[in-house]
Amino acid sequence: MRSLRRNGTSTVAELAEEVGTSRRTLLRDIAALRDEGFVIHSESGRGGGVQLDPQSMQTTARLSVAEVFALLISVAAVRAAQNLPFSDLADAGLAKIERALPSDKVRDLRRFLACLHIGQLSPKQDLSDLGTIDPALLPAFEKAFLARQHLRFEYRDAKGARSLRNVEPQAMLILQPLWYLVAWDPAREDFRHFRMDRITGPELVSGPPFRRRHVPFEKDVCPYNDLPR
Numbered sequence: 001m002r003s004l005r006r007n008g009t010s011t012v013a014e015l016a017e018e019v020g021t022s023r024r025t026l027l028r029d030i031a032a033l034r035d036e037g038f039v040i041h042s043e044s045g046r047g048g049g050v051q052l053d054p055q056s057m058q059t060t061a062r063l064s065v066a067e068v069f070a071l072l073i074s075v076a077a078v079r080a081a082q083n084l085p086f087s088d089l090a091d092a093g094l095a096k097i098e099r100a101l102p103s104d105k106v107r108d109l110r111r112f113l114a115c116l117h118i119g120q121l122s123p124k125q126d127l128s129d130l131g132t133i134d135p136a137l138l139p140a141f142e143k144a145f146l147a148r149q150h151l152r153f154e155y156r157d158a159k160g161a162r163s164l165r166n167v168e169p170q171a172m173l174i175l176q177p178l179w180y181l182v183a184w185d186p187a188r189e190d191f192r193h194f195r196m197d198r199i200t201g202p203e204l205v206s207g208p209p210f211r212r213r214h215v216p217f218e219k220d221v222c223p224y225n226d227l228p229r
Contacts, residue, residue: 001033004040004052011049065108066142068097072109073116073174073224108146115145117182119221121175129158131197133179140202141181144169148209151183153202155194167192168210173221182215191215 003010003018010018016026030050034040039053075090098106144151152166167183170191174180179196191213 001038001052004050009049009051015050063097063101064142065101065105065112066139068094068101068109069112069142070138071097072113073172108142112142112145113224115169115171116224117171117173117215117217117221118224119173119175119218121178125175125178127177130177133196134200134202137196137199137202140204141169141172143204148212150205150207150210151202152205153199156198156200165192165194166205167194168213170213171215171217173217184210184213 003015012023012026016023019026021029030040030042041051041053043049043051071094075094098109101109140151143149148168150166151169152164154162155165156162165185166187167181167185169181169183171182172180173182173193181194181196181199183192183194184190185192
């Protein structure tokens with residue numbers, strides 16, 4: 001793509017030599033780029049070549065379930081805070097992305113979203129120690145929730161004490177700006193809410209899948225799917 005944008009028109013042989021591949025592989029790659037929405041013209045014969053339409057851009061979304069989920073929950077979090085002036089456009093854009101996903105990925109996404117709940121944070125909540133969330137957490141959540149695998153991580157409580165936890169992830173709760181993992185803790189035989197900004201080093205634990213449990217949320221917490229659009 002960089003070569004086509006830089007050189008304007010190139011022959012297949014020139015492109016193959018520049019990127020270090022065979023003519024056959026290059027033609028297959030060009031076909032794949034066209035499938036993604038890029039407009040690439042080609043002319044055969046002497047003086048012909050391959051040319052990228054300068055106005056061309058990728059139109060096919062190739063996002064993972066975790067990436068689309070991250071977009072959805074970001075929009076949901078802002079909507080819950082009643083501060084999203086372009087919510088209709090955001091929903092329309094996300095709908096297009098969802099339609100571009102394979103059917104199996106759409107099923108995974110909807111199962112993932114069923115675990116998401118939104119609520120309002122108490123005005124008395126202390127936010128002085130609010131930290132950043134480990135970017136490795138969301139991909140680990142995807143596998144833990146969909147495959148019902150135990151999740152192990154190091155947790156720092158409100159007093160700064162650290163402990164190693166092995167839990168069954170059951171739900172995610174957004175109380176903007178705080179995000180929580182709601183999990184069943186077998187060691188304590190009860191539900192626990194873990195602030196995501198206090199979780200580090202998430203690891204999946206192999207073994208038989210755990211069972212789904214009903215999480216008793218407060219009345220002011222609603223499932224993502226029930227959130228007003």
